[in-house]
Amino acid sequence: MSAAAAALVATLALTGAPAAARSAPESFADLAETLLPAVVNVSTTQVLRDEDNSQQDLEEMFKDFFDRQQRGDGDNGGNGGGDNGRQPEPRRATSLGSGFIIDPSGYIVTNNHVIEGADQITVRLHDDSELEAKIIGIDTKTDLALLKVEPKSPLPAVQWGDSDKARIGDWVLAIGNPFGLGGSVTAGIVSARQRDINAGPYDEFIQTDASINRGNSGGPMFDMDGGVIGINTAIFSPSGGSVGIGFAIPSNLARTVIDQLREYGHARRGWLGVRIQSVSPELAEGLRLPAAKGALVANVTAGGPADAAGIKQGDVILEFNGHAIDEMRRLPRVVAETPINQDVPVVIWRQGDKKTLSVKVGELAEETEQASAQPSSTKPSTAPNNSGKVDLLGLVVTELTQGLRDQYKLEADVAGVLVSSVDPNGAAAEKGLQEGDVIIEVDQKAVKTPADVKKRVDDAKSNGYRVVTLLVYRGGDFQWVAVRIDNKG
Known part of the structure; x- marks a missing residue:
């Protein structure tokens, strides 16, 4: 063994790193055969109103076209030849998605966007039988929905897995209804975790390269033990088809929400x-x-x-x-x-x-967002006498008076100093401070006068700090801003 090889072996022994990657499964067939019966197709029908988005009309047109091509029925019996004095039938839009059974009594998980706005929901089981479904609860923040069907006999169901145990590089299976094809199985790996795709306030998506397309939404992502570790929800695709970047809601997040939908009909969340x-x-x-x-x-x-x-x-x-x-x-x-x-x-x-x-x-309660007070566009012609220039930050601050509160529409309980001007080349401007902001604290100490601000900044510089933190109030919101001290001052 060469010295380099010996060193590599020694390094692996010390770090505990594996000498070789785990081989791919010989086949996913046994696992897929077990799981497929619990995955369903979800189709919805919605009556279109005149004011509905024209995109729905476009999608319906394409669907009708492809349906006719498959059936070979041309113009669908010649109904396009005029209405013969009859009132036109209401237009209907249909959409397709996926879901999975979590309880033999007929509880089914899917995405909220799959069934949103539906007038009728139909679930097609693995044996091609169809059942009408009702909505038990939805949660728009996580894009989850719980449905219920009434089967004549117990249905095959799957179990939740532990998404927190999923590691980047682990094998996964995705099963769903891409483009309405039904029961399609694809395999891939966990590509990344905790992805934020700006879909909602609780984004922590699992990213996968398993092929996910339109219609897979609401379908399950399985680990190699057959547990559901994700709900396939979104794809990144310039073309609209799979490019190997799909996103699934982690099961540990979904399971909590689904349990609450089942018990309360809505999600109940903790609030701090x-x-x-x-x-x-x-x-x-x-x-x-x-x-x-x-x-x-x-x-x-x-x-x-x-x-x-x-x-x-x-x-x-x-x-x-x-x-x-x-x-x-x-x-x-x-x-x-x-x-x-x-x-x-x-x-x-x-x-x-x-x-x-x-x-x-x-x-956490659903709250209506309140309008924020907006600063007046009127600017004072000169700074009041009780102003002070803070050269190290590149701004001028002014003690709050009732006149300034009225001018900038500041609430009576806002205490601090007003930013009356900002040097466009200074450190404060670089961090976005602007006229009308109120500095509440400097380095977590309250300030009431321009002298307070200058003293806090000077103290920070004399103690060797390069940055001060400002608690800034603007338009009804507070924000902490770190401003670098300009030591040229």
């Missing part, structure tokens, strides 16, 4: 009562946080669970109920999945120290 933002490297430096991770609290809902537990603006949530919050977008999902009224530990970073608080999780 905070508005959060991501922690950039500059914010981490300004917050004296060792690493850029966690969810930074921009605002706390008064009277909410976080407020009651003592969570404050500027805290960084590092762990929630034992789950590490490495990225901001992970927190909403973890909170949503937490049982309501459960007391959970929350690890936060506050002004250089870790603290653990106990939070009683509330229930």
Whole structure:
């Protein structure tokens, strides 16, 4: 054995890395044969109104064309030759998707977008028998729906798998109804996890290269043990066909939602009562946080669970109920999945120290978004006398007066200093600060006068810090902004 080979063997032994990749299954046939009977085709019918989107008409036209070509019935009996004085029949749009049975009594999981707006839902089983389905519940935030059919005898059902155990590179099977072809099986691997495709607030999709096409939506993704680890939901495709980039809702997210739809008819989610933002490297430096991770609290809902537990603006949530919050977008999902009224530990970073608080999780309610106050377009001709220039940041701040509150439509309880002008070449402008913003805190200390702002910035510079964090209020929202100190000042 050469010295290089010996070194490689020694490295593998130390790291525990496998010497060879696991071979592909000889065949998926046995697994597919077992799973296929529990996968169904879902078809819907919707009566079109005149104001419905013309895209539906286009899709219906193409479907009618292909149906006629398959049947060979030309113009469908000559109905196109005029209405002979009869009223035209209502136009109907149909769509096709997939689903899978999770209970022998007839509970079926699919995507909400498969059945959305349907007047009639028909489920075709593996033996080609058809049953009418009713909607038990839908959840638009995760694009999930639960249907129920009434079979004459128990149906074959599949079991949920553990999507958290799925690793990148694991084999998966996708079964569904692509282009209405029915019971089609494709195989691939887990290409990536926790993908955010901007489909909803709880995006953590599993990405796969198993072939997924139109009509596969709502169908199951299986692991090699036959457990459902995902619900095939979306594809990335410039052409509309499969290019090997498909996305599935993780089963551990879906299962929780489906259980709630079955029990309550709607999803019940945990609620913390905070508005959060991501922690950039500059914010981490300004917050004296060792690493850029966690969810930074921009605002706390008064009277909410976080407020009651003592969570404050500027805290960084590092762990929630034992789950590490490495990225901001992970927190909403973890909170949503937490049982309501459960007391959970929350690890936060506050002004250089870790603290653990106990939070009683509330229930998220659908709320109507309130309009935000918009700054007036009227600008003052000159800055008031109680203004101060902060050269290190490149801005001028002004003490709030009632006149300025009226001018910028600021609520009475907003306390801080107003940004009256911004140097377009300064550090503050680089971070997007603008006239009319209100600086509430500098480095997590409240400011009420221009002198307070200047002192906090000067203190940060004298202590060797390169960044200060500003809590900024704009148009009804709070946001933390990390601004680099201009040491040329």
